[in-house]
Amino acid sequence: MEKVAIVNVKSFGREFPEFLDELKEKVGYVEKFIFSQDASQQELIDKLKDFHYIILGNDPTFKAEFFESCPNLKLIARHGLGFNNVDLEAAKKHNVYVTKEENIIEQDAVAEHAVSLLNVVAKNINIANQMVHQGEWGVRRERLMGYQIRGKVTGVIGYGNIGRRFGEIMKYGYKNRILAYDPYLPSEKAEEYGIELVTLEELMAKSDFISMHCNLTDENKKMINKDTLKKVKKGAILINCARGALVDDEAVLEAVESRDLFGYGADVCSQEPIHPDNPLLNHDHIVLTPHVSVYNLTCTENMNRKVMEDIYLIMEGKKPNVIVNGL
CATH class of the missing domain: 3.40.50.720 (NAD(P)-binding Rossmann-like Domain)
Structure with missing residues (x-):
């Protein structure tokens, strides 16, 4: 059984709870986390070290120390367009895909x-x-x-x-x-x-x-x-x-x-x-407004579906979509 962590993405599965059910059925264990914007790397390691996939919001920031301590991690899928809260080189070094949403979404x-x-x-x-x-x-x-x-x-x-x-x-x-x-x-x-x-x-x-x-x-x-x-x-x-x-x-x-x-x-x-x-x-x-420009049902549904598809592709031995760290 593999594990999915949904980090600082309150909207995932809220309007579309069937997506959470689908992840649990197809992947295994799913847990939602809320961290402070400036959460320490040690706090992130302690809570997330056993997870294989992370669906990530606008924060916190994942640095080299995190990747060094999380050997199970395969993917950080940004639930958004920006990816400045992930050390891309460190992720690449540890063979962790970092993806973002497709711009059109x-x-x-x-x-x-x-x-x-x-x-x-x-x-x-x-x-x-x-x-x-x-x-x-x-x-x-x-x-x-x-x-x-x-x-x-x-x-x-x-x-x-x-x-x-x-x-x-x-x-x-x-x-x-x-x-x-x-x-x-x-x-x-x-x-x-x-x-x-x-x-x-x-x-x-x-x-x-x-x-x-x-x-x-x-x-x-x-x-x-x-x-x-x-x-x-x-x-x-x-x-x-x-x-x-x-x-x-x-x-x-x-x-x-x-x-x-x-x-x-x-x-x-x-x-x-x-x-x-x-x-x-x-x-x-x-x-x-509190960073809510994507808060409409059409956009939210498409964003949720995209990060789920990234996980499914990796499970099938394929590359996810819109990789931003060169793997």
Whole structure:
């Protein structure tokens, strides 16, 4: 009998409990774990050393020490797209496959969530909702003055699968001109998509709406900071459905308070869960959701099915899908 650990993925099997039953029937023992974001390697080793497969959420981080102490492990299947919480080289050294979701699975879900955040911030819907619940139907309605979205300029940072879908919605749904900053996107592809490739500085200066859809790397941490925000078009709206560490929270707050940014909408935070003292929580023009852009039934079902198929393929002596550590 083999063992499956579901680590920090509360949604797995919640809406689709039949998936848990299927795993137990086809694999054997299945257990769900919740660890703190900064769980030690020893804690992870103590709880997971006997498991063969790990279905992993956004945290904790698995380092070389973990792989050295878990000889039974065959697979870490990320229940998501990012894999910066796994030491890929260490996993490869110990012949452990690391996989991620196929990009297409999250494409619509995250792009739609980014557009939703943009609408909430641009229309001050969060403030309007508070007014209704607090009995302030006609009180100081000037608080609700926002932006029309049609006919503006949208800047997309990272024009991959999700960024491209977001750009399509803004281009064809809202008739926006689309600027993109993506060092890895060939110019002929940009032409095919009907968008304009620009520098980050030009994107910041010309965009009414800026949406982040790039991967997190050591090079782009806090790429949105005081310096880049000095170049932003006055009154722009910033959306982040990528990774919280891409932005400097303090710099974004200052930009919103000074009205250099009209507002900020994000599904991610630099520390998750967000610390209750984080000042981003105390501003009407900052709208945050708790990393839930993939929380719809279609996306959740497809994500769950994909990580299960990775396990089944290994059991059949085959390679899993979308391997990210070169095995």
